[in-house]
Amino acid sequence: MMCSNLIGRLRKGIKRFQRDTSGVAAVEFALTIPIYLGSIIMLVELSRIVYTQGVVLYAAEEATRYALVHYNATSDDVQAIAEANLLGLDPDNITAIIITSPVDPSDQTKLVTVEVQYQYLPILSLEAFLDLGSDAGLAIRGESSGFLTEEIPS
Secondary structure, eight states, X not given: OHHHHHHHHHHHHHHHHHHOOTTHHHHHHHHHHHHHHHHHHHHHHHHHHHHHHHHHHHHHHHHHHHHHHSTTOOHHHHHHHHHHTXXXXXXXXXXXXXXXXXXXXTTTEEEEEEEEXXXXXXXXXXXXXXXXXXXXXXXXXXXXXXXXXXXXXX
Protein backbone atom coordinates (compact mmCIF):
# COMPACT_ATOMS: atom_id res chain seq x y z
CA MET A 1 0.00 0.00 0.00
CA MET A 2 2.82 2.29 0.81
CA CYS A 3 4.38 1.74 -2.60
CA SER A 4 1.21 2.70 -4.50
CA ASN A 5 0.86 5.83 -2.32
CA LEU A 6 4.43 6.81 -3.18
CA ILE A 7 3.82 6.21 -6.90
CA GLY A 8 0.67 8.34 -6.74
CA ARG A 9 2.54 11.21 -5.13
CA LEU A 10 5.32 10.88 -7.67
CA ARG A 11 2.82 11.05 -10.57
CA LYS A 12 1.20 14.17 -9.06
CA GLY A 13 4.61 15.80 -8.69
CA ILE A 14 5.56 15.02 -12.30
CA LYS A 15 2.25 16.42 -13.61
CA ARG A 16 2.67 19.56 -11.54
CA PHE A 17 6.26 19.92 -12.83
CA GLN A 18 5.09 19.56 -16.44
CA ARG A 19 2.43 22.31 -15.97
CA ASP A 20 4.84 24.74 -14.29
CA THR A 21 6.14 27.16 -16.94
CA SER A 22 7.87 29.70 -14.74
CA GLY A 23 11.44 30.34 -15.92
CA VAL A 24 10.92 29.03 -19.45
CA ALA A 25 11.54 32.46 -20.98
CA ALA A 26 14.80 32.82 -19.05
CA VAL A 27 16.02 29.43 -20.27
CA GLU A 28 15.07 30.21 -23.89
CA PHE A 29 16.78 33.59 -23.63
CA ALA A 30 19.95 32.00 -22.24
CA LEU A 31 20.00 29.49 -25.09
CA THR A 32 19.41 31.99 -27.93
CA ILE A 33 21.32 35.12 -26.85
CA PRO A 34 24.75 33.78 -27.95
CA ILE A 35 23.35 33.20 -31.44
CA TYR A 36 21.93 36.74 -31.64
CA LEU A 37 25.06 38.39 -30.27
CA GLY A 38 27.31 36.37 -32.56
CA SER A 39 25.19 37.36 -35.56
CA ILE A 40 25.32 41.05 -34.64
CA ILE A 41 29.08 41.02 -34.05
CA MET A 42 29.73 39.24 -37.35
CA LEU A 43 27.44 41.71 -39.16
CA VAL A 44 29.40 44.63 -37.69
CA GLU A 45 32.74 43.05 -38.68
CA LEU A 46 31.53 42.33 -42.19
CA SER A 47 30.30 45.93 -42.51
CA ARG A 48 33.68 47.26 -41.39
CA ILE A 49 35.52 45.01 -43.87
CA VAL A 50 33.29 46.18 -46.74
CA TYR A 51 33.75 49.83 -45.69
CA THR A 52 37.53 49.41 -45.48
CA GLN A 53 37.64 47.78 -48.92
CA GLY A 54 35.61 50.65 -50.36
CA VAL A 55 37.83 53.31 -48.81
CA VAL A 56 41.04 51.62 -49.96
CA LEU A 57 39.69 51.36 -53.50
CA TYR A 58 38.51 54.99 -53.38
CA ALA A 59 41.97 56.16 -52.28
CA ALA A 60 43.60 54.26 -55.17
CA GLU A 61 41.12 55.73 -57.65
CA GLU A 62 41.58 59.30 -56.42
CA ALA A 63 45.37 58.98 -56.54
CA THR A 64 45.14 57.65 -60.10
CA ARG A 65 42.88 60.56 -61.10
CA TYR A 66 45.37 63.01 -59.60
CA ALA A 67 48.23 61.41 -61.52
CA LEU A 68 46.25 61.58 -64.76
CA VAL A 69 45.31 65.24 -64.35
CA HIS A 70 48.78 66.29 -63.20
CA TYR A 71 51.02 64.73 -65.85
CA ASN A 72 54.28 65.64 -64.11
CA ALA A 73 53.17 64.59 -60.61
CA THR A 74 55.82 62.75 -58.65
CA SER A 75 55.27 59.44 -56.86
CA ASP A 76 55.41 61.29 -53.54
CA ASP A 77 52.59 63.61 -54.65
CA VAL A 78 50.41 60.68 -55.72
CA GLN A 79 51.20 58.79 -52.52
CA ALA A 80 50.19 61.82 -50.42
CA ILE A 81 46.85 62.01 -52.27
CA ALA A 82 46.25 58.30 -51.65
CA GLU A 83 47.02 58.67 -47.94
CA ALA A 84 44.78 61.74 -47.66
CA ASN A 85 41.84 59.79 -49.12
CA LEU A 86 41.99 56.90 -46.67
CA LEU A 87 39.05 58.38 -44.79
CA GLY A 88 38.42 56.95 -41.34
CA LEU A 89 41.23 54.39 -41.50
CA ASP A 90 44.28 54.17 -39.27
CA PRO A 91 47.32 55.44 -41.22
CA ASP A 92 49.56 53.13 -39.18
CA ASN A 93 47.93 50.11 -40.85
CA ILE A 94 48.86 51.14 -44.40
CA THR A 95 51.28 48.47 -45.53
CA ALA A 96 52.11 49.85 -48.99
CA ILE A 97 51.17 52.39 -51.63
CA ILE A 98 52.70 51.33 -54.93
CA ILE A 99 52.71 53.72 -57.89
CA THR A 100 53.84 52.56 -61.31
CA SER A 101 53.78 54.75 -64.40
CA PRO A 102 55.92 53.28 -67.16
CA VAL A 103 56.17 55.44 -70.28
CA ASP A 104 55.84 53.74 -73.65
CA PRO A 105 58.75 55.20 -75.65
CA SER A 106 57.10 54.65 -79.02
CA ASP A 107 54.21 57.06 -78.46
CA GLN A 108 55.03 58.69 -75.11
CA THR A 109 51.92 57.33 -73.39
CA LYS A 110 51.90 56.00 -69.88
CA LEU A 111 49.74 53.67 -67.86
CA VAL A 112 49.46 54.89 -64.28
CA THR A 113 48.66 52.21 -61.71
CA VAL A 114 48.14 52.90 -58.00
CA GLU A 115 47.87 50.04 -55.53
CA VAL A 116 47.00 50.63 -51.87
CA GLN A 117 47.51 47.83 -49.35
CA TYR A 118 45.97 48.03 -45.88
CA GLN A 119 46.10 45.70 -42.87
CA TYR A 120 42.56 45.39 -41.43
CA LEU A 121 42.42 44.67 -37.70
CA PRO A 122 39.09 43.27 -36.48
CA ILE A 123 37.36 44.41 -33.29
CA LEU A 124 37.32 40.83 -32.00
CA SER A 125 39.71 38.08 -32.92
CA LEU A 126 38.64 36.12 -35.98
CA GLU A 127 41.19 33.36 -35.41
CA ALA A 128 38.43 30.94 -34.40
CA PHE A 129 36.70 31.35 -37.77
CA LEU A 130 39.46 32.32 -40.23
CA ASP A 131 43.03 31.19 -40.63
CA LEU A 132 44.82 34.53 -40.88
CA GLY A 133 48.30 33.04 -40.73
CA SER A 134 51.04 34.95 -38.96
CA ASP A 135 49.42 38.35 -39.57
CA ALA A 136 47.27 39.91 -36.90
CA GLY A 137 44.64 41.03 -39.40
CA LEU A 138 43.30 40.78 -42.89
CA ALA A 139 45.17 42.21 -45.90
CA ILE A 140 42.93 44.44 -48.03
CA ARG A 141 44.09 45.72 -51.40
CA GLY A 142 42.71 48.30 -53.82
CA GLU A 143 44.09 48.98 -57.28
CA SER A 144 43.27 51.50 -59.99
CA SER A 145 44.77 52.14 -63.42
CA GLY A 146 44.50 54.96 -65.89
CA PHE A 147 45.91 55.54 -69.35
CA LEU A 148 47.35 58.88 -70.28
CA THR A 149 48.98 60.47 -73.26
CA GLU A 150 51.79 62.98 -73.26
CA GLU A 151 50.88 66.51 -72.35
CA ILE A 152 50.65 68.64 -75.45
CA PRO A 153 52.38 72.02 -75.04
CA SER A 154 50.23 75.02 -75.92
